[in-house]
Amino acid sequence: MILPIVLFSTLLLLSGLFSSLETAFTSLTPYDVEDLFQKNRRRGRIVKRLSNHSDILLTTLLIGNNLVNIGASALATTMTIELFGSQFVGIMTGGLTLVVLIFCEVTPKQIALANNKRLASSLAIVVLILSWIFRPFIWIITAVSNLLTSLFTDEDRSHFTLNNLLHMVKMGENLGIVKTYEKQMVKNVFRIDDTPVQAIMTHRTETFCLDREVNSEDVYRDIIEQRIRRIPLYKDEPENIVGILLVKNFLKERLDRPEGFSLKELEEKPLIIPRSCKVNQLFSLFKKENLNIAVVLDEYGGLDGVVTIHDVVQEIFGDLDDEGEERDPEKIIQSKNGWVIQGDADFYDIKDALGIELVHNKGILTIGGYLLEKLGHIPDKGEAIKLPEGTFVIQDIQNNRIESIFFNKNDSEHCETL
Numbered sequence: 001m002i003l004p005i006v007l008f009s010t011l012l013l014l015s016g017l018f019s020s021l022e023t024a025f026t027s028l029t030p031y032d033v034e035d036l037f038q039k040n041r042r043r044g045r046i047v048k049r050l051s052n053h054s055d056i057l058l059t060t061l062l063i064g065n066n067l068v069n070i071g072a073s074a075l076a077t078t079m080t081i082e083l084f085g086s087q088f089v090g091i092m093t094g095g096l097t098l099v100v101l102i103f104c105e106v107t108p109k110q111i112a113l114a115n116n117k118r119l120a121s122s123l124a125i126v127v128l129i130l131s132w133i134f135r136p137f138i139w140i141i142t143a144v145s146n147l148l149t150s151l152f153t154d155e156d157r158s159h160f161t162l163n164n165l166l167h168m169v170k171m172g173e174n175l176g177i178v179k180t181y182e183k184q185m186v187k188n189v190f191r192i193d194d195t196p197v198q199a200i201m202t203h204r205t206e207t208f209c210l211d212r213e214v215n216s217e218d219v220y221r222d223i224i225e226q227r228i229r230r231i232p233l234y235k236d237e238p239e240n241i242v243g244i245l246l247v248k249n250f251l252k253e254r255l256d257r258p259e260g261f262s263l264k265e266l267e268e269k270p271l272i273i274p275r276s277c278k279v280n281q282l283f284s285l286f287k288k289e290n291l292n293i294a295v296v297l298d299e300y301g302g303l304d305g306v307v308t309i310h311d312v313v314q315e316i317f318g319d320l321d322d323e324g325e326e327r328d329p330e331k332i333i334q335s336k337n338g339w340v341i342q343g344d345a346d347f348y349d350i351k352d353a354l355g356i357e358l359v360h361n362k363g364i365l366t367i368g369g370y371l372l373e374k375l376g377h378i379p380d381k382g383e384a385i386k387l388p389e390g391t392f393v394i395q396d397i398q399n400n401r402i403e404s405i406f407f408n409k410n411d412s413e414h415c416e417t418l
Helices: 002-026 030-039 041-052 054-084 086-114 116-133 135-150 162-174 180-191 216-226 247-256 279-289 309-317 347-354 367-375
Strands: 230-234 241-246 271-274 293-297 303-308 332-334 339-342 384-387 390-398 401-408
Touching: 002 041, 002 054, 002 086, 002 116, 030 041, 030 116, 041 054, 041 116, 054 086, 054 116, 054 135, 086 116, 116 135, 162 180, 180 309, 180 347, 216 247, 230 293, 241 247, 241 293, 271 279, 279 293, 279 309, 303 309, 332 347, 339 347, 347 367, 367 384, 367 401
Parallel strands: 271 293
Antiparallel strands: 230 241, 293 303, 332 339, 339 401, 384 390, 390 401
């Protein structure tokens, strides 16, 4: 009788081991797997291999767990009949179920959660060997499982997506591990892949540029008053940008030649990009060409605007103002009854601050353009636009552009401007 008891105890231990291994491997994050690989490449490589083939891993552990559980149940039934008779089989079944739940399921899994990396790396080779032994059964089980799964799912589930990463960053913020500004920077870094340069450039109507043929003395005061480092130079007409003037070179040359000189003598070759270029692509171009400013052309080859490395950095880190530069107003400010929104606020700003998503045409980049499309005309100051998301009230109009809006989520009497 001693041998069956020892065998029964061994089977229960194996059941607990398989349960703990299942929890240990499934609770490993991609970061944990990579960390194990960096610390111990031999064991970490096995853990990484098993984690990358989760179907084989889980099937191996489930086969092993079910085999030992069935074996323990059969052995316990045989021992009960021999010792007490068949009338005690029901009592044995209830007692065995309780033992399995406590000592082979719940407790091992709780221990595994606290020691998942150590347990997975220590026994990864054992799991790998078992996966080879059970391979014929794994193929059959996996094939049947995949067939049944395909009947109820339309597409493969991605194991780790960008949304997963952003949710992890959000959890880190809630736990106090990640600062709010760090979370925002992470979101901004991934957003620049989809953000066109048109969204961050200085529009041609606000771009300061000079005729390349003019004399330095004629525009010296204008250049100083602008307080910018790089100035586009045009030929014949402002739409035809042919060069870039570096103000530092201009000032240095003026000291050497106080009598004056033509701006075209100092012009640098400009970086020309289409308006469809994404911010991440522009950043790569800036690094490759060792330039800090680019000229953006529209679909007709005319000037659309200019964009600098400063604009790209601001898109990631937020507003960065130079010394003496007038600070731009906040894009969105919460007031007593709603929000005051600048007309050039983009849809990411709206989503982050207000928690709403506005369905819009990809060619529209700002809330001002969005409301103009909805209205179909240039609105008057104080005009209200009621949409499912809430009520927008035009606060300021300049040069046929919406400069600021008051927004209230609730369609109520509190839509007056402040």
